[in-house]
Amino acid sequence: MSEPAIEVNNLTKTFGDFTAVDQLNFTVNRGEIMGYLGPNGSGKTTTIRMLLGLLRPSGGQGKVLGLDIDTEAEAIRPRVGYMSQKFALYDDLTVRENLAFYAGVYGLRRPNERLDEVLSLIGLADIQQERVKGLSTGWRQRLALGAALTHQPTLIFLDEPTSGVDPKARRTFWDLIYDLAAQGTTIFVTTHYMDEAEYCHRLGIMYRGELLALGTPDALKAETVQGNLWDITVAPLMPALSALDDLAGVTRVNLAGDHLRVETAAGQLTAVQIQSHLLQKGFGVETAVAPTDPTLEDVFITLAGHDRR
Ligand SMILES: Nc1ncnc2c1ncn2[C@@H]1O[C@H](COP(=O)(O)OP(=O)(O)OP(=O)(O)O)[C@@H](O)[C@H]1O
Ligand SMILES: [Mg+2]
Structure with a gap:
């Protein structure tokens, strides 16, 4: 058996x-x-x-x-x-x-x-x-x-x-x-x-x-998600998404309900650096950047993304 x-x-x-x-x-x-x-x-x-x-x-x-x-x-x-x-x-x-x-x-x-x-x-x-x-x-x-x-x-x-x-x-x-x-x-x-x-x-x-x-x-x-993950509370969301896309070290930005979920290359950016980038681009002081752990959704997005390349 x-x-x-x-x-x-x-x-x-x-x-x-x-x-x-x-x-x-x-x-x-x-x-x-x-x-x-x-x-x-x-x-x-x-x-x-x-x-x-x-x-x-x-x-x-x-x-x-x-x-x-x-x-x-x-x-x-x-x-x-x-x-x-x-x-x-x-x-x-x-x-x-x-x-x-x-x-x-x-x-x-x-x-x-x-x-x-x-x-x-x-x-x-x-x-x-x-x-x-x-x-x-x-x-x-x-x-x-x-x-x-x-x-x-x-x-x-x-x-x-x-x-x-x-x-x-x-x-x-x-x-x-x-x-x-x-x-x-x-x-x-x-x-x-x-x-x-x-x-x-x-x-x-x-x-x-x-x-x-x-x-x-x-x-x-x-094992799947190599980079760092962040939950970012910022308004308005769509312009912030484009602003983050332009930041070196950012490998992925997703809308996640009322906030953004961002992946950065391992060890490349700190919360403070991400936040100051957003402040420089004119987003308000209520912008918050919190480190977070990968979920299965991140695993799936990462794997499916690799598949496309
Ligand atoms: N008898 C069939 N003839 C032709 N194509 C088929 C046949 N059965 C399934 N497919 C195709 O094979 C693919 C996989 O289908 P499958 O039903 O296994 O997916 P699934 O993961 O179960 O999806 P879902 O979550 O919608 O149930 C689909 O593109 C489907 O259209
Ligand atoms: Mg099925």
């Missing part, structure tokens, strides 16, 4: 002359929460569909739970759970009936005990007799997760499981993911939320079909 949950070598998928997934190499260990972060169209779902044996690779190899994704796909599916990005629930059935349906699909013989377990795990036991029609998106997502768990898979794939719900519902969902991981389930989860990506043990960053980096969130921040 010590072999990895997932292992891929140069895994590639092309559609005509378009490369959707380009030579992926990674391993996911048993019990790990592996995050897969990337913008729309970066190849996240295509990767999952190949790992599930739903889509044949155009090149490379992959193993899931020790089984070859190309030649042993039929054996993979009953062993893993999959919550797809467009999961299907039956609106006219109750919460419990939906789970019972999926238990049937997976061929569970006497599912009642397992259904009770899953309902309590996903926190929907109290509303198990309600029709799905009226449920909030957050509850529907928990139910869809439950459906992917009825057959007790040791590995589950969650494709943007929390998209479109509020931060509180996302937090609840992530508590569930941690519970599952604590029980030894391996989790492969895609997201495009940076805050959520922080919760993963390790994180792969996808961009235009390529895995640009892979590591713990802390390691990615420490």
